[in-house]
Every structure is written in structure tokens, then in C-alpha cells.
Amino acid sequence: MTDAEADLVILGGGSGGYAAAFRAAELGLSVTLIEKDKLGGTCLHRGCIPTKALLHAAEVADSARDGEQFGVKSVFEGVDMAGVHKYKDGVVTRLYKGLQGLAKAHKINYVEGTGTFSGGTTVTVDGTRYTGKNVVLATGSYSKSLPGLDLGGRIIASEDALKLDYVPKKAVVLGGGVIGVEFASVWASFGTEVTIVEALPRLVPNEDEFASKQLERAFRRRKIAFKTGVKFTGAKQDDNGVSVSLESGETLEADLLLVAVGRGPNTAGHGYDEAGVQMDRGFVLTDDLLRTNLPNVYAVGDIVPGLQLAHRGFQQGILVAEHIAGLDPKPIDEAGIPRVTYSHPEVASVGLTEAAAKEKFGSDVTTLTYDLAGNGKSQILKTSGAVKLVKAPDGPVVGLHLVGDRVGELIGEAQLIYNWEAFPEDVAPLIHAHPTQTEALGEAHLALAGKPLHTHG
Amino acid sequence: MTDAEADLVILGGGSGGYAAAFRAAELGLSVTLIEKDKLGGTCLHRGCIPTKALLHAAEVADSARDGEQFGVKSVFEGVDMAGVHKYKDGVVTRLYKGLQGLAKAHKINYVEGTGTFSGGTTVTVDGTRYTGKNVVLATGSYSKSLPGLDLGGRIIASEDALKLDYVPKKAVVLGGGVIGVEFASVWASFGTEVTIVEALPRLVPNEDEFASKQLERAFRRRKIAFKTGVKFTGAKQDDNGVSVSLESGETLEADLLLVAVGRGPNTAGHGYDEAGVQMDRGFVLTDDLLRTNLPNVYAVGDIVPGLQLAHRGFQQGILVAEHIAGLDPKPIDEAGIPRVTYSHPEVASVGLTEAAAKEKFGSDVTTLTYDLAGNGKSQILKTSGAVKLVKAPDGPVVGLHLVGDRVGELIGEAQLIYNWEAFPEDVAPLIHAHPTQTEALGEAHLALAGKPLHTHG
């Protein structure tokens, strides 16, 4: 095979890699995109999309189960996992086709195969050398486990959990972060007895404490058990089940143990080390324009320390492409990236937690919490939860935190408020549509601006 | 009874009236609020809230009916109208209690009774004269009918439609505006065969044509029949049904005819005319600070020409209170008030339609439409629809129009974009959370800024 050149060679066709590819192509650069598996990567095939399909099936199940509360004579007779997979795979396939179409339209040179970074700005695939004016590393992440805990059989990671062809009777979920909480929520809706084990003192420990409390309250009501602040010590499995032991001495019996203790950077065995890419605990280190220590070598997505989110990958990929094309993109404010946990109820946030804001701005930070009990649309949905705002002293709103069914969609507005550094007084005059859940955001800003409408002043 | 004085006397305790009352009280004014029926008015008791409860029950019904598409074995066995009303009334009652609590907390002098505006700044209730430094007229609106079409029996308006204790087999809905479309949507979900008759050439005729087309396509798929551009000529009823005749010569047979041809201002018989309040076709005329032609007499809500929406009433009520208290509130940009039709699918908009924008800015207005087929979360929900943006030449985004299930919640973000006069370039760098429906807004702005991500460039 002859060697090939391009303006940009990208290793890995996940969220970060393909976004860089598309944006670079739009800007007139020639792009080679190397992917060993499927365009779209983790998010499309094993992450965001399939999990959210499961979560929607779970919502449909809950809705049918609870129909009577709304005067609807509906019956829930269980879940047909083959049908769920058909639905889920259908969604993935359609989006996958769309993505492939976009790659074609952008005239991306798509190379199927496993690439190795060979130093300089060259990636080698099956002996062929692809040399770019620039290289972007975007090899993503993998499900981690704990020392001594081997995946296999009844001990599974999210990849296998997505393919399960039955609904477990009892499951233990190790890890109360976003992935653990989402699967716990799905299974509970499908009828599984779930227990979450989290070493840190609360569920969704990266969120504001307020959000953890709200979520824990909701999970308690849903009879999703959780043990926080307790360490896992070991798991044993046999034909009948898996038994999970905790530091507390307790043992949990289940059909299945889902290991959701985080995702590690997929940076070993691809030549990074050998080429001298600077790394820390496996993550590729970059400056705020995503440049590694090597000239013309960038990194994006889950291999870069920070939030492991698809849209962060998109944003980073776009930034890198624009920087390479000679535009002047601004560094990304990591706190301005919206975060959503799509469980029932949802947790959504952007900006700083109260604790982080106090660290940054001192103790004069103000906060305001608005309960969804006062929000008509949330009452109609029969969801509870709240909105919490965090405000810098004499400054803008620097943190927005929401818990409740469907509040993930409110993060679009919240994202503008945080990133445009709006003051409560900017939002307050804009009375929100009635009755929507967005009104909860509106009311919170009204109250923070000193002019509450539907709250006690 | 002795006569009473207050800084502010408000006639009518609906959205507009109570918002004025609460805000005025917050600002230290003494307030008398006169209401002949129930605090909360049309919106809470006969409008926004009960209709949205019906629409949510409808969503639950659809979800149960369609469970199989998602792999959920759910069965829909019909609607139990007694149960629906229990749910709906439960929501209303809870919010009503909250509102009464707020009135108490604000120390509003709440007067139950029918008031008559006696000129000056006095309202009389059962012989007692309530004189304010200022008066706010807020008597709301009523369901109109057409000449020769008397309500009664099988010919009903929205008030009765909300109380119906059965699901009609066949219904004709006269009027394809927001109220007609919402009831059509509910009944179709409950199993009714519905035909909408609209004299104007399209459903939701106040919306951008794009939205009408999208909604009509969706209704066609749902087998909701509609006849647009055709005039109603008469209706006859007997024990077996109602027969509706159209100008086209066609006759529609049904169990029920819902008349949803608009709402008229409730301004007759309350002394307005006698006191010399300037009116036009029954609507009270005001300047942009909601002042009538009479000194210290204001009007808010549905009696003022313009959008008949609860949150417009809130916004106007707040403005009036602030103006009276000596603050300097800015006039409301009517186009900046978000509009949502909560049907399945929803229609939401803020700012100008393309036609209005072209009238204002000339033909160089640009538009961009993003189809929800490219939006992962919409695919997961199995909803179709689109987002349309309208942009002023070398200017900001001046119109945002959305169609699709649940897009009503995206109007919060859209409202900030319109009212803050954002350019597509302001929104584009803020990559939205994946996978949410807000991404459709994000992608549309990316594309309009010339940097599409998940669209063909």
C-alpha cells in the first residue's frame, strides 16, 4: 500500500474524532479518519444513545404501570427484551446511517483499521502510513473495573448490560455515578430489585449535594436501594448468582453485578507512550487548545482529563479543527458544559456547585432553591424535584442544578444563562411559558432577583 | 359595610390580576383584590392547567397503546373519565391551595364578590366602595361562539369539554387555533374520531406556516381529520347527535361539537363603558405601560388586545405593579412572549414568523430549518418535527419555531435567544447536551452560523 497524506489525520471515529473531521472538512482541510470499529464510537453504539433508548423504554413501562393515577386504564405486562433491543438498535442504526452519510458528504477519507501513532504526525494502519500536517488522538475510553474484580459471567460492565436478553430479578450496581444510576433506574422500571453501592458518601457525587439529596429521596420512593460511603471488598459468582461483599461486613446476593466505577482512557498500545506523548495516569495532557506536548499533535474526548461527555468531545473536536484551520477559537470553559443524568428523575447541571462557587468566590455566594411542587407542569407530570441556583457575590448566576423528570431539556436555557454570565435580573423580566417546567427556572431567577412571583417572598 | 381604601384595587383574580396583586404587595403597597369566583381565574380552573392535565392523560394513553414499539408489553384498555377528572382536579386543587397561601402571605385584602367599576378609582362590590390610588381592570375573557350558533346540549365550549364525563365517539371541533387543536389532540388519544373545521387556510394560523404544515402532517398521521379554508354554516342537534354543515355543502355528523373560535374580552356589564374606559370591539385600549385613557386606571390580561396567554397576564400584572410603585419597568415586547400549543406534537414559538420578519426587515431575512430526524433524543421518543430559525439581515435571530413532542420546554432557551437578541454565532459555540432535544436548537444555530455539525453543510 502506498502511503497517504492529508491536512489532518484523526485516530478514532467517536464523538471527538468525527466532530474534528467534519468541522475540518467544512473548513476546506483534507481529512483521514481512522476507526477500527464503527463510526460514532462509544456514544452512538455503546453509550449515550442505547442507554437513553433503554431509559425511554423504562419511562414507557412506568407510565403504563402508573396509568391509573391519570385515569388511564393501562396495564403493564412486563418487558419484552427482544423488542426493546429491536427498538434500541433501530434508533442506533438510523443515526449511524446518518453519520455515515455525513462522512461521505464531507469527503472524509475513512480508513477502517487499527491505527498506531508512529510519532511525528504519522499514524500507521496495517503497514500503511498516514501522515498529516496535524494529528488528532481520539481513542476514547473503556469501562474500568476494580483490582481483583474480573468482568465475566454475572459480573458485567455497561457494554454487556446493554445487550442483556433478560431482566434480572436482583442486581447490584457498583458505582453511583451517572452510568450506574442510569442502569439502576432502567432496571428498577423493568421490575428488578436494585441495590447501588457507592464508596463516596452520596449518589452522583460530582453533582451539587442538593442534587444528590433530591435523587436519593426519589430513589428511596422508587424502592431503589443504595449504600453510600461503603467500600466493595469482593464478589463471588456461581451458577445461581453473584454475592457481593462490602467493607461493612454485609453481603448482597444478586443475579448480576454491574460494574460502573468509571471509564479509563484508552491510550495504551497505540504508540502514544513510545512516541513520547505526555500522559498522566493514562490520560493525555493538553493545553487549553487541546495541544499535546508534541508539535501538531492534538488530543480530544475521553482521553483528555475532565468530563467524559460526548458533547464535550464534539466541542473539543470543533475547536481543534478550527485552530488547525487558522481560526481563533476560544478555549472551552469546562464548567460551561452541561451535564445530564437521564435517570427517573433526571439530574441536570451546568456551572459550579455551591461548594465550588464558595471556593472560588468566598462565602458570600448566594443560592436559591425552588421546589417543583410549585411548578404546575411538574405537578401534572407528578414529578418532584427542585431547581437550585448559585450566584456569585454581586455577580452573575454561576451554577444551575435541576432534579426532576424531564429537566434535562431545561439545561439548554441554563447553559445560556451560565455561559453568557447572565444576572438574575436579566432573566427575571422574561416570564416563561405557562404551564411549562421552564417556569421553575423563571421563578427561581425571579426570586433571586428579589421579585418572586409564585413563591413566598 | 364601610368603604375601604388601598394603594391598589384590582378587579379580577386571574393570572393578570393576582400577579399585579402579589408584586404590588411585595413592593409594599396595600392591595384589594376582588374576585367573584375563584382566585386563579380561567387559567387555573378552566384553562391552562386542566387542559394540560387532559393532555398528559392523553400522552399516558398513547404511550400505553404504543408500548410495543419500545419493547414494552403494555395494554391500553380505555380511559376512565372519572379517574381523569380526579387526577385533573387534584392538580388544580393543589395549585389553588398554593395560590391562596400566597395571597395570604402577601396580606392581600381578598374580597369575594362581583365588582363594578364605578369610575374614578373605585370599584363597588355589593354596595361597598373600594377606592384605590390606582385601579387595575383584569376581568379576563369568555368563550365566543358564532352568530346563530347557540351553546348547549351537544354544542359545547371548552369549559364544558373539560367536564365531559364520557369520551365522545365522534367529535367536530370548530376552530383550529390552540384550544381547538389541543382538545382535538386529547380526544384523538382517548379514541375519538375527530374532525377540525377551520375557516382560515391552515391549522394554528397565527403560527409560522412551517409550523402549520408540520402539525398538519402529524395530525394526518394520527388520523385527525381537518378541513381548513372552509366556513361553518350551521349546526343542528337532536337526541342522536349533532350535524354540522359547511359552506362546501358537506355535512359532518358527530356526538359533539366543540366551539373553539376564540375568546372575547369580558368587559360588558362591569361599568367600564359607563365610566368612559376607551375600548375597541370590547377590548380595553392601553398604552405600552398598560394605562387606559382614565387616570390611574390600568388594564391587564385577556381584556387587552394581543396574545391571550396566562404568562402575558403575569408579565403585564408585574409591570403595572412596578410602575405604580414608582419603579421604571420597560414596556413588554409582545413578540418576545413565548407561545406553546401543547398538542401531540407540540408547537412552540417566540419572536416573529418568517412572514412578519420579511415585512419588518425586507426580503433579506434568512431562515434555517433543522429536521428532528437528525436529533437523537427525538428519534428515541419517536417524534418527528423540526426547528425553524428566522434571522434578520446582518442581525440577530428574530424568530424561533418548533414542532415535535415535548418541544414546548425548549421555548425557555428560545426565549432567551430572542429577547437577548443573540446572533447565531453567540449560540453556536455552546454545544448542547447529548442526547437532548435542545441539541436541535443548537444544531440549527450552528448551521445558521455556517458551521453545521450534524447536518449536511
Added chain:
Amino acid sequence: GAAAPPRGGYVPLAKPPVRKLAKELGVDLHTLSGSAEGGVITREDVRRAAQP
């Protein structure tokens, strides 16, 4: 409650995206007087101020 309403703090007379733009362009809004109604600082005011 009777508690004093929380003070919102100073809001420069520009819409949030314009403030954000000013920040990116290194324009100090306090040095500008707005050209729009009510003294509101517009995008053009900021762009003009940003020109060398």
C-alpha cells in the same frame, strides 16, 4: 416572609450575549455609553469600541 429581597448586584446595561462579546473582545463596558434606548449598550457599540 419579611426578609429583605436579596440584592442582585450590578447589571451593566447590555444584554448578556453582548456582555459576553465585550468580554471576549476585551472591551470594558463601564467605559461605554450605550446608543440604544435607555442607554443600553449594543453590539455595535462594543464592536466600535473594540476597533483599534
